[in-house]
Amino acid sequence: MMLMKFCKYCSSMMKLEGKRFMCACGHEESAEKITLEQNSSPRKEVKILESDINPLAVDNHLCSKCGFGKAQLVSKGIFVSDEDEMTEYVCGKCGHHDPEDGLKS
Numbered sequence: 001m002m003l004m005k006f007c008k009y010c011s012s013m014m015k016l017e018g019k020r021f022m023c024a025c026g027h028e029e030s031a032e033k034i035t036l037e038q039n040s041s042p043r044k045e046v047k048i049l050e051s052d053i054n055p056l057a058v059d060n061h062l063c064s065k066c067g068f069g070k071a072q073l074v075s076k077g078i079f080v081s082d083e084d085e086m087t088e089y090v091c092g093k094c095g096h097h098d099p100e101d102g103l104k105s
């Protein structure tokens with residue numbers, strides 16, 4: 001173990017015991033902070049890759065723009081002049097909107 005820390009009160013070398021630095025003068029410091037900071041950066045990179053595709057895009061629909069096979073079915077509410085509820089597919093990859101009834105006709 002090469003991790004070393006010096007006491008800010010008596011400047012003697014502190015001993016690492018578990019997750020705490022201990023000094024002969026009785027001063028203690030947590031060593032957990034150091035390990036948390038080292039681990040935080042690689043985790044962020046993984047999250048960026050995962051958010052590339054919309055996790056809500058679970059419906060099978062072929063995007064007319066990029067050809068991606070999964071899309072999110074989104075309701076746009078009921079129009080006053082029409083009794084049918086308007087729904088459309090939003091591509092999970094490029095975000096392109098395709099009307100749901102466009103495929104039937």
Ligand SMILES: [Zn+2]
Nearest residue numbers: 007010023025
């Ligand atoms: Zn000390």
Ligand SMILES: [Zn+2]
Nearest residue numbers: 063066091094
């Ligand atoms: Zn698309």
